[in-house]
Amino acid sequence: MAIQPITEAILRQTIRKRPADSHKGTYGRVVLIGGNARYGGAIIMATTAAIYAGAGLTTTLTDPLNITALHARMPEAMVVDFHDLKLLRELTEAANSIVIGPGLGTDDDSLSVLQTVLAGVSVDQSVTIDGSAIDLIASHDLSLPQAKLIFTPHEMEWQRLSGLSISQQTPANNTRLAQQLGGIIVLKKHHTQVLFEEQTFENPGGTPAMATGGMGDTLAGMVGGFTAQFANQLNAVLSAVFIHSQIADDLAHNAYVVLPTQISEEIPWYMKQYSLPQS
Numbered sequence: 001m002a003i004q005p006i007t008e009a010i011l012r013q014t015i016r017k018r019p020a021d022s023h024k025g026t027y028g029r030v031v032l033i034g035g036n037a038r039y040g041g042a043i044i045m046a047t048t049a050a051i052y053a054g055a056g057l058t059t060t061l062t063d064p065l066n067i068t069a070l071h072a073r074m075p076e077a078m079v080v081d082f083h084d085l086k087l088l089r090e091l092t093e094a095a096n097s098i099v100i101g102p103g104l105g106t107d108d109d110s111l112s113v114l115q116t117v118l119a120g121v122s123v124d125q126s127v128t129i130d131g132s133a134i135d136l137i138a139s140h141d142l143s144l145p146q147a148k149l150i151f152t153p154h155e156m157e158w159q160r161l162s163g164l165s166i167s168q169q170t171p172a173n174n175t176r177l178a179q180q181l182g183g184i185i186v187l188k189k190h191h192t193q194v195l196f197e198e199q200t201f202e203n204p205g206g207t208p209a210m211a212t213g214g215m216g217d218t219l220a221g222m223v224g225g226f227t228a229q230f231a232n233q234l235n236a237v238l239s240a241v242f243i244h245s246q247i248a249d250d251l252a253h254n255a256y257v258v259l260p261t262q263i264s265e266e267i268p269w270y271m272k273q274y275s276l277p278q279s
């Protein structure tokens, strides 16, 4: 099947005016898990993006070293030590949308956290698997749960997960491996592709001004926020991918580099535009 562009029509269908008679419970409970002692910034950026993307309630499970920093930046988030596996399991089970992996790391503690999360998720939950969580699944050949799975690998992570070297990552090979894996695959690169069943979508936007650590962590948080709010999971993912790079392209008109946290701050303004009736 031909590769389809992600269009603004998909965003207008997805990001709708909020009903007046609604509350934070209406817009989803997102749980984000990641940020070890070395990569605290990754989970702070993912959490920031989920909140700016409109998640109703956001809880982050991370290394205790990151708790003060995260609270200082985003008091909207609830924050818990991810070493408490009992609480991790309880909070994960109560979420609509789970994001695991930004800055999680790949040591034994990170593996226990990931295994606890994967063991506790159910079919109705959206689970976004990013960064270190992709690497751990690939290196330990972990079995995947029945859930609405979304993988967000860059090309190197896709190589580890699929076994396809970057030069072998052709549309036909990617589709075959994506179908074997199941779920939605966001293959991040210049002109990111989103693969779902037999369909492949391509993001028309994106700029090398985005090549800064934390840009993918920000996308993962946006995907968490959008999948928690918007029922059609594929459209939620496509909308997150599109807006993420659209903001960057707009900022890059006048800036040589765009920071991930700058993207997050712009998300609500862009969502508003897509929610308005077309004149």
Ligand SMILES: NC(=O)C1=CN([C@@H]2O[C@H](COP(=O)(O)OP(=O)(O)OC[C@H]3O[C@@H](n4cnc5c(N)ncnc54)[C@H](O)[C@@H]3O)[C@@H](O)[C@H]2O)[C@@H](O)CC1
Pocket (backbone or CB within 6 Å): 038, 039, 040, 041, 042, 043, 101, 102, 103, 104, 105, 130, 131, 132, 133, 154, 155, 156, 157, 188, 189, 190, 213, 214, 215, 216, 217
């Ligand atoms: N501030 C922070 O705490 C940050 C933490 N990070 C976390 O660090 C962990 C390791 O992730 P990394 O991605 O750095 O490490 P990886 O070792 O998985 O991949 C990075 C390398 O892959 C190669 N590569 C090839 N094609 C690529 C593509 N299309 N896009 C990106 N890289 C490509 C690049 O040479 C790059 O050095 C993740 O958990 C991630 O979330 C990163 O997000 C960076 C920022």
Ligand SMILES: Nc1ncnc2c1ncn2[C@@H]1O[C@H](COP(=O)(O)OP(=O)(O)O)[C@@H](O)[C@H]1O
Pocket (backbone or CB within 6 Å): 131, 153, 154, 188, 189, 190, 191, 192, 205, 206, 207, 208, 209, 210, 211, 212, 213, 214, 215, 216, 217, 218, 219
């Ligand atoms: N040259 C580029 N063109 C378009 N998008 C880019 C470019 N460089 C990076 N990006 C985007 O930035 C993000 C990088 O993701 P990732 O490598 O996971 O970052 P990190 O793990 O550091 O947060 C992806 O969404 C990718 O599409």
Ligand SMILES: [Mg+2]
Pocket (backbone or CB within 6 Å): 130, 131, 154, 216, 217
């Ligand atoms: Mg990444």
